[in-house]
Amino acid sequence: MSSQALYQPPEIPESDPVAIKAAAMDTRVTPMMAQYVEIKAANPDCLLFYRMGDFYELFFDDAEIASRALGIVLTKRGKHQGHDIPMCGVPIDRADDYLQRLIGLGHRVAVCEQMEDPAEAKKRGAKSVVRRDVVRLVTPGTITEERLLDPGRPNFFLAVARRRVSETEWRYGLAAVDISTGHFALSETDGPGLPAEIARFEPREILLPDSIQDDAELAAFWRETRASITPLSRDGLDPASAERRLKDYFGVATLDSFGSFDRAAISAAGSALFYIEKTQIGSRPVLNPPTRGQSGSALAIDAATRANLELTRTLSGERAGSLLAAIDCTVTPGGARLLAERLAGPLTGADAIRDRHDAVSFLVENNVLREGVRRILKRSPDLARALSRLGLGRGGPRDLACVRDGLFAARDLGALLAQTELPREFADAAEVLGALPTAIADRLAAALADELPLLRRDGGFVRPSYDPNLDELRELQQDSRRFIAALQSRYATETGCRTLRVKHNHMIGYYVEVPQNVGEDLLKEPWKATFVHRQTMAGAMRFSTVELGELESKIASASDRALRIELGLFDTMAGELVGLSAEIASGAEAMAVVDVTAGLAELAVQLDWVRPIIDDGLAFDIKGGRHPVVEAALKRDGQSFIANDSNLSGIDGGHILLITGPNMGGKSTYLRQNALIVVLAQMGAFVPAKQAHIGIVDRLFSRVGAADDLARGRSTFMVEMVETAAILNQATARSLVILDEIGRGTATFDGLSIAWAAIEHLHEANRCRALFATHFHELTALADRLERIENATLKVTEWNNEVVFLHEVVPGAADRSYGLQVARLAGLPPAVVERARTILTELERTDRESPKQALLDDLPLFAVPVRPPSTAVERDALREALGDIDPDQMTPREALEALYRLKSEA
The missing domain is CATH 3.40.1170.10 (DNA repair protein MutS, domain I)
Incomplete structure (x- = not known):
C-alpha cells in the first residue's frame, strides 16, 4: 500500500x-x-x-x-x-x-x-x-551518531559517474565521502578496474545514475555487492553543474588548488554533494577538500581476493580472525580507521612506501619515544567524528569535551615530537600538530563542567562561575527549591497534617497534596481562602495556592532563562570550533598517522617482524616467511609456526612456484602468507619474516578455497572458473597471482587440461609472479619444459603408521596426496577407508600399465599470439575447422587427436 x-x-x-x-x-x-x-x-x-x-x-x-x-x-x-x-x-x-x-x-x-x-x-x-x-x-552511508557507527571503521558512501573514451571503453570516476569524519576522496579507473576500486573503499552505500545501474555488463556486480544501492536520476550529473556545486560548497572560484580531476570524477563529486544536501536537509557537514588518488597508486585487489585473503573480515563476516584484527595495535578510533584504509589500499609507489617504513623504523628503534607517543594518544577521543556532529548541529556537550581533550592530546604530542629529528612522514605530522589552535581548548576547559549530560537541552554543562548571569539564575532556582521546602513545612504545621506534601507535574504545575480526610477540612473555612481545590484522587486531594503559583512562575522563568544562556554558550563554542574545522581536521589526521605508525612499530617489536626491501624491480624473495594470523592463533595455544622461504624473483618475468603435497600439509597457508606479506609491505608495515625483498606488485589476485553461488545458479566449479578468468585476463608482469587447486571441481581430464593451460598462460602471456598449488602431480613435468617454473612440496613423514605433517616447503614434487590418511583423521568409517585403499591400489596399477604422463609430455607448449588482429574480412581455415568441433561430444583421446590435426593445419 x-x-x-x-x-x-x-x-x-x-x-x-x-x-x-x-x-x-x-x-x-x-x-x-x-x-x-x-x-x-x-x-x-x-x-x-x-x-x-x-x-x-x-x-x-x-x-x-x-x-x-x-x-x-x-x-x-x-x-x-x-x-x-x-x-x-x-x-x-x-x-x-x-x-x-x-x-x-x-x-x-x-x-x-x-x-x-x-x-x-x-x-x-x-x-x-x-x-x-x-x-x-x-541512510547506511550518511549516519553520524556515535552509537550507530563502528569507531574503527570508515563509513563511506560512494558516488559513481562515467564518461565514454571510445566505442567500447568507459572511464569511471568515484567520490568516496565519510560525513562522520569529513573524509572526501576522488579516484578514477577503467571498466575492468572498477570492482577492485569499489572494494578498496568498502562503502556502505553506492549512488548510481540510471545509466550505470541499467548497464547490462555491470548488473551482476551491483547485485552481488554488499553495499546498499541508491539510484540517482541522470539530471545534475554533468561535469559543469557538478563543478559549480563543488565551488559553491567549498567557497572557491576554481578547483585548481585541489588538484587536477577527470570529468568523471568531478561528476561523481557533484553527485555526492547533491546527495549530502538531499539527506541532511539544511545541515552542512564539515568536509575536507577533495583529495585525488592517482590512477594505479593503490595495489588493485578485487573483492574475491579480499574475501579469500580475509583482509578486514573473515569469510563468515567477522572481524576477529582477519588480518586487520591481527595487526591492529592502534589506540585511537581515528588511527584504527586509518589502519583499515591503508590495509584496504596498499601503495604502489616505492618512495611513498619507504617513507612509511622510515617512520616505523624510527619508532622501532626509539622505545621511549614510542611509549610516550602511545601514552598521549590513549587520552585522545574521536576528535574527527565529534567535530562532524558539531558541524551538523547534532553534537552535544560531550562532543565539545571530545574536541577539548583531543586538542590537549595533540598539543602534548606535537611538543613531544618537536624534541627530536624526525623522518618525513612524522615531520609532516609534527608540523601540523604544532600549528593547531589549541587556545580554544583552554577556553573549553574553563567553560565545561566536570560531569556532562548527553544532550545540550538537558542543561547543566556549563561550569559554575564561568558566566555570572547564569550563576545568578541557578542561585535563584536553588533558593526557590529551599522556599518550596520551607513552604511545605509551614503548610504542614498550620494544617496539622504531617503528611502534607508540595509536588509538581506537567499538567497542573506545583500543588499541595493531602490525604482525603484532611482535604475535606481544607474545603471549609478558614482554609478555603488559602487552598484552592484542583483534583480529587483515590485517597488524596490536591490544592493550589497563590504563593505556589507565584513561585512556579519564578522558577520556570529562571530555568528557561538559564537554559537559554547555556544553549547560547554552546552555540558560540560549537561555532568557533566549526570555524576552525580545517585546522582541527588536519590535526586529527596527523594524530591518526602517528597512531598507525606507532601501532605498527609496537607490532614489529612484539612479534619480531622485519623491514622489507621495496623497489621497482620484479624481485620476490622471502626468507622465513610466516602467516601473521595463523601464527598468532598458534601462539595462543603455545605452539610455534613453521616458517618457509619463497623466491619468485625474475628479470624478464616472474617465476611460478608449482606446489604439490599432502592434504592438510599447509599449502593454502603458505599461499596466503606470501600474499599477506605483500599487502603488509606495501601498506607500510614491517612483515613476518627474517628477510623480505619485494618488487612492487601492481595487482594481487588470489583464488583459494571453494564456494558455490546458488543464488545466481553457479556451481563451485563455475565460480572457480569465473575468478580464474578474471586473473588470466587482467594479471600483468608486475602482478602476484595465488592459485589453489584449479580444475579440481570437474572431471579429472577436464580439470587437468584447464590447470595445465592456465599455468602455460601465466608463464607465457601474463609472465607474472605466481604460486600455484595443485594435486595434479602430472603438472610437475612442466618444470622441465618451462624455464620459469619450479617445483616445491610440503614435507610429510610417516611414523608408526601415522602420517605427520611437517609444514615445511622444500624443492621437489610430491608423489601422492595422502588423502586416505586425512579421510581417516576426519573420522570416515574404517570400512570406507579400507575400501578406498583397495580401489586406489587398483587405480594406481592401471595407471602404471597405461600411463598418461607420456601423452602430456608430448603436448606442444602454449603459444602467445603475436599477430595483431586483422580488420580485413578473409577466410580463416583454422577458425572454420574449430567451428566444426564439438568438444562436449568428444572423448579425451578424440580431443587430443583433433588438437594434433589443428596443429598440422596451422
Missing part, C-alpha cells in the same frame, strides 16, 4: 445516498493524519519516523515493516475505508538503537520532527496541528 493510495475513496453506487454519506464519513481524515500522508508522499522510499510527543510513530505499511524488522508490537490508530490503520512506535530516547537495526537491514529512514511547541499550535486554534517536517534522511 503506497502513501499516495491511502485515501482513495471506495467505489459506491451513485443511487445509494446512505452509502455515499457513510463513505464520506469513513474517508474523512484527522488533520494530523492528513499531515502524515503529505509528508510520507514526499518521502516514499523511506520509513517515516513521525514525531508525536516522546515517540516516533509509524503508520500503514511502514508500521508493518518496522514491527517485523524490530520485533515491536503492531497496534492500530483509527480506521480508514473500514480498515484499521496499523501503527507502531519507538521511544525517542531509544531511537538510535532502532535506527541502527533498520539501517543494518538496508532500510532508509526519514526523521520527521515537531518544528514548534504544541502550545504555539494551540494558539492557532483547538484543532491546529503541530508543524512537522523531515529534518534528515538516515
Whole structure:
C-alpha cells in the first residue's frame, strides 16, 4: 500500500445516498493524519519516523515493516475505508538503537520532527496541528551518531559517474565521502578496474545514475555487492553543474588548488554533494577538500581476493580472525580507521612506501619515544567524528569535551615530537600538530563542567562561575527549591497534617497534596481562602495556592532563562570550533598517522617482524616467511609456526612456484602468507619474516578455497572458473597471482587440461609472479619444459603408521596426496577407508600399465599470439575447422587427436 493510495475513496453506487454519506464519513481524515500522508508522499522510499510527543510513530505499511524488522508490537490508530490503520512506535530516547537495526537491514529512514511547541499550535486554534517536517534522511552511508557507527571503521558512501573514451571503453570516476569524519576522496579507473576500486573503499552505500545501474555488463556486480544501492536520476550529473556545486560548497572560484580531476570524477563529486544536501536537509557537514588518488597508486585487489585473503573480515563476516584484527595495535578510533584504509589500499609507489617504513623504523628503534607517543594518544577521543556532529548541529556537550581533550592530546604530542629529528612522514605530522589552535581548548576547559549530560537541552554543562548571569539564575532556582521546602513545612504545621506534601507535574504545575480526610477540612473555612481545590484522587486531594503559583512562575522563568544562556554558550563554542574545522581536521589526521605508525612499530617489536626491501624491480624473495594470523592463533595455544622461504624473483618475468603435497600439509597457508606479506609491505608495515625483498606488485589476485553461488545458479566449479578468468585476463608482469587447486571441481581430464593451460598462460602471456598449488602431480613435468617454473612440496613423514605433517616447503614434487590418511583423521568409517585403499591400489596399477604422463609430455607448449588482429574480412581455415568441433561430444583421446590435426593445419 503506497502513501499516495491511502485515501482513495471506495467505489459506491451513485443511487445509494446512505452509502455515499457513510463513505464520506469513513474517508474523512484527522488533520494530523492528513499531515502524515503529505509528508510520507514526499518521502516514499523511506520509513517515516513521525514525531508525536516522546515517540516516533509509524503508520500503514511502514508500521508493518518496522514491527517485523524490530520485533515491536503492531497496534492500530483509527480506521480508514473500514480498515484499521496499523501503527507502531519507538521511544525517542531509544531511537538510535532502532535506527541502527533498520539501517543494518538496508532500510532508509526519514526523521520527521515537531518544528514548534504544541502550545504555539494551540494558539492557532483547538484543532491546529503541530508543524512537522523531515529534518534528515538516515541512510547506511550518511549516519553520524556515535552509537550507530563502528569507531574503527570508515563509513563511506560512494558516488559513481562515467564518461565514454571510445566505442567500447568507459572511464569511471568515484567520490568516496565519510560525513562522520569529513573524509572526501576522488579516484578514477577503467571498466575492468572498477570492482577492485569499489572494494578498496568498502562503502556502505553506492549512488548510481540510471545509466550505470541499467548497464547490462555491470548488473551482476551491483547485485552481488554488499553495499546498499541508491539510484540517482541522470539530471545534475554533468561535469559543469557538478563543478559549480563543488565551488559553491567549498567557497572557491576554481578547483585548481585541489588538484587536477577527470570529468568523471568531478561528476561523481557533484553527485555526492547533491546527495549530502538531499539527506541532511539544511545541515552542512564539515568536509575536507577533495583529495585525488592517482590512477594505479593503490595495489588493485578485487573483492574475491579480499574475501579469500580475509583482509578486514573473515569469510563468515567477522572481524576477529582477519588480518586487520591481527595487526591492529592502534589506540585511537581515528588511527584504527586509518589502519583499515591503508590495509584496504596498499601503495604502489616505492618512495611513498619507504617513507612509511622510515617512520616505523624510527619508532622501532626509539622505545621511549614510542611509549610516550602511545601514552598521549590513549587520552585522545574521536576528535574527527565529534567535530562532524558539531558541524551538523547534532553534537552535544560531550562532543565539545571530545574536541577539548583531543586538542590537549595533540598539543602534548606535537611538543613531544618537536624534541627530536624526525623522518618525513612524522615531520609532516609534527608540523601540523604544532600549528593547531589549541587556545580554544583552554577556553573549553574553563567553560565545561566536570560531569556532562548527553544532550545540550538537558542543561547543566556549563561550569559554575564561568558566566555570572547564569550563576545568578541557578542561585535563584536553588533558593526557590529551599522556599518550596520551607513552604511545605509551614503548610504542614498550620494544617496539622504531617503528611502534607508540595509536588509538581506537567499538567497542573506545583500543588499541595493531602490525604482525603484532611482535604475535606481544607474545603471549609478558614482554609478555603488559602487552598484552592484542583483534583480529587483515590485517597488524596490536591490544592493550589497563590504563593505556589507565584513561585512556579519564578522558577520556570529562571530555568528557561538559564537554559537559554547555556544553549547560547554552546552555540558560540560549537561555532568557533566549526570555524576552525580545517585546522582541527588536519590535526586529527596527523594524530591518526602517528597512531598507525606507532601501532605498527609496537607490532614489529612484539612479534619480531622485519623491514622489507621495496623497489621497482620484479624481485620476490622471502626468507622465513610466516602467516601473521595463523601464527598468532598458534601462539595462543603455545605452539610455534613453521616458517618457509619463497623466491619468485625474475628479470624478464616472474617465476611460478608449482606446489604439490599432502592434504592438510599447509599449502593454502603458505599461499596466503606470501600474499599477506605483500599487502603488509606495501601498506607500510614491517612483515613476518627474517628477510623480505619485494618488487612492487601492481595487482594481487588470489583464488583459494571453494564456494558455490546458488543464488545466481553457479556451481563451485563455475565460480572457480569465473575468478580464474578474471586473473588470466587482467594479471600483468608486475602482478602476484595465488592459485589453489584449479580444475579440481570437474572431471579429472577436464580439470587437468584447464590447470595445465592456465599455468602455460601465466608463464607465457601474463609472465607474472605466481604460486600455484595443485594435486595434479602430472603438472610437475612442466618444470622441465618451462624455464620459469619450479617445483616445491610440503614435507610429510610417516611414523608408526601415522602420517605427520611437517609444514615445511622444500624443492621437489610430491608423489601422492595422502588423502586416505586425512579421510581417516576426519573420522570416515574404517570400512570406507579400507575400501578406498583397495580401489586406489587398483587405480594406481592401471595407471602404471597405461600411463598418461607420456601423452602430456608430448603436448606442444602454449603459444602467445603475436599477430595483431586483422580488420580485413578473409577466410580463416583454422577458425572454420574449430567451428566444426564439438568438444562436449568428444572423448579425451578424440580431443587430443583433433588438437594434433589443428596443429598440422596451422
